[in-house]
Amino acid sequence: MTAKRSPPTFRKVAPRARWPLIEVLLPVVAVVAALLLGALIIAFAGLNPLRAYAALARGAFGSVGSFSETLVRFCPLALCALGVLVAFRAGFFSIGADGQFYLGALAATFVALKVPALPSIVLVPLCMAGAMAAGTLWALVAGLLKVRLGVNEVVSTIMLNAIASLLIDFLVRGPLRAPGTDLQYTAVIPKFAWLPRILPHTRLHAGVFLPLIAALLVYIFLWRMSAGFDSRVTGANSVAARHAGINVGGSVLGAVAISGALAGLAGAVEIQAVFHRLQAGIGSDYGYTAIPIALVGKTLPGATLLAALIFAALGVGSAMMQIKASVPSPLVVLLQGLIILFVVGSDMFVPKLRKWRQTLPPETTSGNLPPMDPSIAE
Amino acid sequence: MLNSFALAPSIGFLAATVRLSTPLLLAASGELVTERAGVLNLSIEGMMLNGALFGFLGAYFSGSLFVGWLAGMLAGALLALLFSFFAITLRSHQVIVALGINLLALGETSFLYRKIFGLATLTPQIKPALPHPIPTLSHIPLLGPVLFDQTILTYAAFLFPPLVWIFLYKTPAGRSLRAVGENAVAADSVGVDVQCIRYLATIFGGLLAGLAGAYLSTVALNLFLENMTGGAGWIAVTIVIFGNWSPLGIALAALTFGGAEALQLRLQSSGIGVPREFIVMFPYLLTLVALSGFVKRSKSPAQLCIPFIRSFQ
Amino acid sequence: GSASNAWPLPAPSAKSFKVALILGGRVNEPGYYNAGYQALLSLKQKYNAEIAYEENLQPADAEQVLRALAEDGFRYVIVMGGGTYDDFIRDVAADYPAMRFIIISGGFTQLPSIVSIRTGHPGVPFLAGVLMAEMSKTKKIGLIGGRASPPAVADHVAVIAGAKFACPQIQILDTYTENYDDPSIGKEAALAQIDEGADLIFANANTTSFGVFQAARERAILAIGAATDQNGIAPDTILTSAAYGMDNAVEYLIDLDRSARGWQNKVYTTELTMVDLAPFHSLDSRVPIRVRQKLAEVRQQLIAGKITIPASYDQLHMHAPIHK
Amino acid sequence: MLGENGAGKSTLMNMLYGLLTPDEGQLFWKDQPVSIRSPRRAISMGIGMVHQHFMHVPQLTVLENIVLGQESGLFGDLPSAERRLFQIASDFCQPIDPRALVGSLSVGEQQRVEIYKALYRHAELLILDEATAMLTPREAEQLFEICRTLVARGKSVIFITHKLDEVISLSNRVTVLRHGRNVSTFRTDGTSPNELARLMVGREIPTKITKSIRRPGPAVLEITNLDVSGHRTNIIQHLSLSVHAGEIVGIAGVDGNGQTELVEAICGLRRITRGAILFNGEDIANFRPAAILKKGLACLPADRHSAAVVESFSLEQNALLGFSHTPPFAAHGFIDSAAVLNFAQEIIAQYGVKADSPATSMRNLSGGHQQRFVFGRTLRHDPRLLIAVQPTRGLDIVSSDFVRRELVELRDAGKGVLLVSMDLDEVLVLSDRVEVIHRGQIIGSANEHSSREEIGLMMAGVRPGAPPRLEL
Ligand SMILES: Nc1ncnc2c1ncn2[C@@H]1O[C@H](COP(=O)(O)OP(=O)(O)OP(=O)(O)O)[C@@H](O)[C@H]1O
Ligand SMILES: Nc1ncnc2c1ncn2[C@@H]1O[C@H](COP(=O)(O)OP(=O)(O)OP(=O)(O)O)[C@@H](O)[C@H]1O
Ligand SMILES: [Mg+2]
Numbered sequence A: 001m002t003a004k005r006s007p008p009t010f011r012k013v014a015p016r017a018r019w020p021l022i023e024v025l026l027p028v029v030a031v032v033a034a035l036l037l038g039a040l041i042i043a044f045a046g047l048n049p050l051r052a053y054a055a056l057a058r059g060a061f062g063s064v065g066s067f068s069e070t071l072v073r074f075c076p077l078a079l080c081a082l083g084v085l086v087a088f089r090a091g092f093f094s095i096g097a098d099g100q101f102y103l104g105a106l107a108a109t110f111v112a113l114k115v116p117a118l119p120s121i122v123l124v125p126l127c128m129a130g131a132m133a134a135g136t137l138w139a140l141v142a143g144l145l146k147v148r149l150g151v152n153e154v155v156s157t158i159m160l161n162a163i164a165s166l167l168i169d170f171l172v173r174g175p176l177r178a179p180g181t182d183l184q185y186t187a188v189i190p191k192f193a194w195l196p197r198i199l200p201h202t203r204l205h206a207g208v209f210l211p212l213i214a215a216l217l218v219y220i221f222l223w224r225m226s227a228g229f230d231s232r233v234t235g236a237n238s239v240a241a242r243h244a245g246i247n248v249g250g251s252v253l254g255a256v257a258i259s260g261a262l263a264g265l266a267g268a269v270e271i272q273a274v275f276h277r278l279q280a281g282i283g284s285d286y287g288y289t290a291i292p293i294a295l296v297g298k299t300l301p302g303a304t305l306l307a308a309l310i311f312a313a314l315g316v317g318s319a320m321m322q323i324k325a326s327v328p329s330p331l332v333v334l335l336q337g338l339i340i341l342f343v344v345g346s347d348m349f350v351p352k353l354r355k356w357r358q359t360l361p362p363e364t365t366s367g368n369l370p371p372m373d374p375s376i377a378e
Numbered sequence B: 001m002l003n004s005f006a007l008a009p010s011i012g013f014l015a016a017t018v019r020l021s022t023p024l025l026l027a028a029s030g031e032l033v034t035e036r037a038g039v040l041n042l043s044i045e046g047m048m049l050n051g052a053l054f055g056f057l058g059a060y061f062s063g064s065l066f067v068g069w070l071a072g073m074l075a076g077a078l079l080a081l082l083f084s085f086f087a088i089t090l091r092s093h094q095v096i097v098a099l100g101i102n103l104l105a106l107g108e109t110s111f112l113y114r115k116i117f118g119l120a121t122l123t124p125q126i127k128p129a130l131p132h133p134i135p136t137l138s139h140i141p142l143l144g145p146v147l148f149d150q151t152i153l154t155y156a157a158f159l160f161p162p163l164v165w166i167f168l169y170k171t172p173a174g175r176s177l178r179a180v181g182e183n184a185v186a187a188d189s190v191g192v193d194v195q196c197i198r199y200l201a202t203i204f205g206g207l208l209a210g211l212a213g214a215y216l217s218t219v220a221l222n223l224f225l226e227n228m229t230g231g232a233g234w235i236a237v238t239i240v241i242f243g244n245w246s247p248l249g250i251a252l253a254a255l256t257f258g259g260a261e262a263l264q265l266r267l268q269s270s271g272i273g274v275p276r277e278f279i280v281m282f283p284y285l286l287t288l289v290a291l292s293g294f295v296k297r298s299k300s301p302a303q304l305c306i307p308f309i310r311s312f313q
Numbered sequence C: 001g002s003a004s005n006a007w008p009l010p011a012p013s014a015k016s017f018k019v020a021l022i023l024g025g026r027v028n029e030p031g032y033y034n035a036g037y038q039a040l041l042s043l044k045q046k047y048n049a050e051i052a053y054e055e056n057l058q059p060a061d062a063e064q065v066l067r068a069l070a071e072d073g074f075r076y077v078i079v080m081g082g083g084t085y086d087d088f089i090r091d092v093a094a095d096y097p098a099m100r101f102i103i104i105s106g107g108f109t110q111l112p113s114i115v116s117i118r119t120g121h122p123g124v125p126f127l128a129g130v131l132m133a134e135m136s137k138t139k140k141i142g143l144i145g146g147r148a149s150p151p152a153v154a155d156h157v158a159v160i161a162g163a164k165f166a167c168p169q170i171q172i173l174d175t176y177t178e179n180y181d182d183p184s185i186g187k188e189a190a191l192a193q194i195d196e197g198a199d200l201i202f203a204n205a206n207t208t209s210f211g212v213f214q215a216a217r218e219r220a221i222l223a224i225g226a227a228t229d230q231n232g233i234a235p236d237t238i239l240t241s242a243a244y245g246m247d248n249a250v251e252y253l254i255d256l257d258r259s260a261r262g263w264q265n266k267v268y269t270t271e272l273t274m275v276d277l278a279p280f281h282s283l284d285s286r287v288p289i290r291v292r293q294k295l296a297e298v299r300q301q302l303i304a305g306k307i308t309i310p311a312s313y314d315q316l317h318m319h320a321p322i323h324k
Numbered sequence D: 001m002l003g004e005n006g007a008g009k010s011t012l013m014n015m016l017y018g019l020l021t022p023d024e025g026q027l028f029w030k031d032q033p034v035s036i037r038s039p040r041r042a043i044s045m046g047i048g049m050v051h052q053h054f055m056h057v058p059q060l061t062v063l064e065n066i067v068l069g070q071e072s073g074l075f076g077d078l079p080s081a082e083r084r085l086f087q088i089a090s091d092f093c094q095p096i097d098p099r100a101l102v103g104s105l106s107v108g109e110q111q112r113v114e115i116y117k118a119l120y121r122h123a124e125l126l127i128l129d130e131a132t133a134m135l136t137p138r139e140a141e142q143l144f145e146i147c148r149t150l151v152a153r154g155k156s157v158i159f160i161t162h163k164l165d166e167v168i169s170l171s172n173r174v175t176v177l178r179h180g181r182n183v184s185t186f187r188t189d190g191t192s193p194n195e196l197a198r199l200m201v202g203r204e205i206p207t208k209i210t211k212s213i214r215r216p217g218p219a220v221l222e223i224t225n226l227d228v229s230g231h232r233t234n235i236i237q238h239l240s241l242s243v244h245a246g247e248i249v250g251i252a253g254v255d256g257n258g259q260t261e262l263v264e265a266i267c268g269l270r271r272i273t274r275g276a277i278l279f280n281g282e283d284i285a286n287f288r289p290a291a292i293l294k295k296g297l298a299c300l301p302a303d304r305h306s307a308a309v310v311e312s313f314s315l316e317q318n319a320l321l322g323f324s325h326t327p328p329f330a331a332h333g334f335i336d337s338a339a340v341l342n343f344a345q346e347i348i349a350q351y352g353v354k355a356d357s358p359a360t361s362m363r364n365l366s367g368g369h370q371q372r373f374v375f376g377r378t379l380r381h382d383p384r385l386l387i388a389v390q391p392t393r394g395l396d397i398v399s400s401d402f403v404r405r406e407l408v409e410l411r412d413a414g415k416g417v418l419l420v421s422m423d424l425d426e427v428l429v430l431s432d433r434v435e436v437i438h439r440g441q442i443i444g445s446a447n448e449h450s451s452r453e454e455i456g457l458m459m460a461g462v463r464p465g466a467p468p469r470l471e472l
């Protein structure tokens, strides 16, 4: 038959799907649009929007100090979001980063407090390893419940988050409470366990490189490694995965474990670089904010880092709007909501910006994420 | 320990279970309809909060609870409309839209409340709603005070699951709605207006979420407090999943969760030798265990969270 | 009685100043946080001070906010965070020695510019306990707290100790909702206690307390508030409140700093002579003379140091279950 | 209507049915220019369509599917709808259970539901897009009956198919599409399959498949006394079957008689309760799918959209499916992208897959070309036994011819092939031996001398009186 003899019809190097610059900039445009609408609301509240936004911008980027703060917050947000990304790619709709973050923070503190004095070079990674293990275990609870018993992960992770935070409450009030205080925190962890600061007079710490490394590793895992490929196939089409001989349950669990490890690592970084002890309120909802970050980042590692940076800047900057421009905190929250809506809404311009069929963007899960795939359960 | 279980089946416990389930069931009934149309609305929390504020404002300024409930429902529906615009018309990712709406609602309700009442120490209050005992039924021993000596919204909440069941399975509109949630392209191919049904289903969910919020501010309490829903909307969403997307299922799930909460509060005050944090965990643990126990097929609507595009099959 | 204004005030300097409040909740969150906000407002009124506040402050943001305040020339920062900001305060205070920190219910004083204060006195909740035991007809009383943090626990323990002091066979129902912002759970917690026979409930759970007051009102029993005089919320239900007298305490510390004497390196505590249960307002007639006398008597004993108030459940020997 | 895969038949029909809007041109309905903007409009005009990929809601009952979008009033009127459905069904003498869930029906029954759905809406023009692709001969015959009855009543039918004899036996006129153009429209009488094929493809194509003499080797697959349980009863009961090297064994049977389950059991996708599955003498029953694949037993699943490809992935990524742990595509846990890209390009070139580049999304390929791709990928496993389920379903003659020749080539190279197909012609043309499956049991065998009628009877469940187990 002729088919076998038909010549190859493509160019030497197959063109890869690309994100044109305009699409990368789209979220930024959306943020600006949301801020414009926000300006109207701020003016309606009888405040000066220019002053408010000046405070926001200066708070996030105004000086070396404030940009360091943005980076300090970027760190846990990005790590959690990368974790969420991996889980979503495997079709596991985890809301559980919050609980895994807490467990990671707990484990890092525990290791730092209980392990005999060791040099930094050993203790710092040891704490992180402990945190990653704890995050992994907590994530695997939901993973196993899903794979073995078919328990929906949305419900189980929400429940596990509540349980984790109550567990931490119990520990910092009781067994782990700092001796001689009646406050809800543990003792300060030894200096050997601290992540070093890298810029004088700021809180910028060595952990800021972790998200970059993690993003690279996540990319390598998902797109360069066999196991990651299996996870992605499972997330995109679990029936096909099964037919291709992929161990579907194992692939999901693998991705879930990685996602838990990353959230746990985020918890360790907060402890070892920022708080230096476990206390109530360290999470600041990072685990929940990570979900829109990963989705706005199209579940692509690079874009997720960018989204995390935007969210971090907004978070840090908006704290300044309250104190510097008297913008009440409800307005700050409202503004954050507007920004998320505008960013996600701007997605609809993507097809208009490119000829839709001819060049589909690299496969993303943003439009058709299967949130509840019961077929993953064995 | 024994002591505390002995008091579990008491009237007070059962009545508390019913009361605690009421807002959950109202919101979950609405969310069930929304999800059966293929729309995953995770912004129930925000819609409840909006309903709580406007329910309170309506009742406060008009002096009538009914006006308040109406206002609460409209406020929930309004947010649902916004959600629909993004999630259905623009086809943005439903989960992100919902998270955005939740933040928006949290900010907006607090902002408006402060704008209207300032940062006063004395929270404005309305006349609380009173129970409407049903004449003869409320005198039945045990059952009477538990089931028939409640407020109107509680009766309504427990009427919704059967009504939703009738709607879904016995009416043309319900059939179309289920079809849209299971296979939107097929529904579209026989002339069912997929987008319109999804809009309506989401708005219905918003109406009930708003009513659930208004229940909190006008019936359970008689005032509005910032962020007063405190996560109830999320519980409502999990109840729909826990109830396996069936009307009977969500009624049972809501009662289970409400019952666990009621029991938790009783276990605490009777002091058993378990750290408090673990008692407070009880409802969450119970939900996990119950879910793992019912190893049954998930009946998630096939196209939940998948936007509809006609030309792209 | 009423919150005393008999603080020994030193003569302050006349210049105005800037003062900020940072808090982990909202300024209009009834109870603890609102008490701080009221204190801030009274500073503005009394000293014509320039004020600012940062509500819902996440601990991770504290350092940057504090530095911004310092750059803007804020002289005083009132801190209400249950210890969550302590480490950041220490770091910032080291860099800005001119800034003064007043940590409410903290235990932290390492630098001369930082002072901690225990607002309120355990004697007040103790007296509340005495009052509850005396007024209860069922001899069963309830307590509802928010999160079981140590300061909150200390208040509960003091109430229980007071009640047992007045009536050793009193039965205690003790609940924490583990949140501060869910009034519907607060209401159900109260109803659960009322169903079990409690006829007086002490509530110290910020927003959650509102549900408790509502339940008490529906079932026509009395309740006791906390932090500020909460009677206005439900004048026919809230008999009194275990107020902290936060405004007086803060003013006292500011005056002290502005006077020649300055702060000492210690945790300031409030003397019981300066705080008391809030007035009974319209419910005044409900409290019999006998009870008032008993309260006055116990108060004197407390002032005289004849009674020690336990600070934890362990000290109260309370960890064993209480059976009916 | 005829045309190769991707010629534009479905696209054109979707325009008639209001699912797509034309960029240019004019549609006429009963001599009036019309614009059809939605299916609702098409339905109201009297156009009904049975889609290539069924458009029903599996979770709804037959009746609910049929009345969907047609009811009025608060509660509708299901009883009278049921009466009308009964009327329609008895008109065609082909009843259907109105209360059954559509998802539980056989493909033929599902198809019937689709047709009744159109008729229920008073369709005057019925479009059938590849309606026979998944039907058994009997079911197809029943469908033709329905079409003839309709035409006799003055209705019109557009019938799209890849089977040329169907065109000749059924249609009055034929339109041939090629690359989105109308090549020609003419009366059917007097044409021959060869001429149709030439018009479609633009050149002559050989139609006869020639097989070399059969030289069966040792048994590759031996199944003995297999039981597979379903949710109610055993789906497969005491089934025994063997495939030898250099042999194509066809499994004929009406859809839903356990074919899927049998294949899944062999491939390790479904647990068996009893029996043995020997592959090259080794019992592989209940092995993991990956292990079975590794031993050289590969499968072309029927439902390629959902089981063989990931539509949102690129061709390149799809090439890796099934090889993600196999050298040279992967080593030490890492993927060798260059090797994968090479492989994808190789498949595209060797199997004539119509695609711009390996970076194209699989979704952009037509079904026929998806199948070519999957075929090429599967052969890379160098299987000693290939299970092909419905390998030419929905493929045009060029593609199906291609796939069939590939299967024969495999057999001639000494591999075993187990061919599961509802298309009896295909089974008869390709197989060296035919086993007929009915209710999870092999109820008889046939060979190329058996008549269609004999096999048809067995497929209907009639055991052959004295089964002549002839072998060539
Ligand atoms: N609007 C469009 N723009 C570009 N290409 C299109 C458009 N619509 C359809 N196509 C292409 O035209 C081809 C026609 O596909 P269609 O489904 O109509 O073929 P078909 O004749 O039905 O094939 P089959 O026999 O396999 O069913 C497809 O390859 C598709 O990619
Ligand atoms: N409006 C359109 N614009 C561009 N491409 C389209 C359009 N509609 C359909 N397509 C593309 O046409 C391709 C072919 O569609 P279709 O599924 O009908 O293929 P097919 O040739 O009929 O294969 P099969 O017979 O196996 O179904 C699909 O990949 C689809 O993405
Ligand atoms: Mg077609």
Ligand SMILES: [Mg+2]
Pocket: D010, D052, D367
């Ligand atoms: Mg097609």
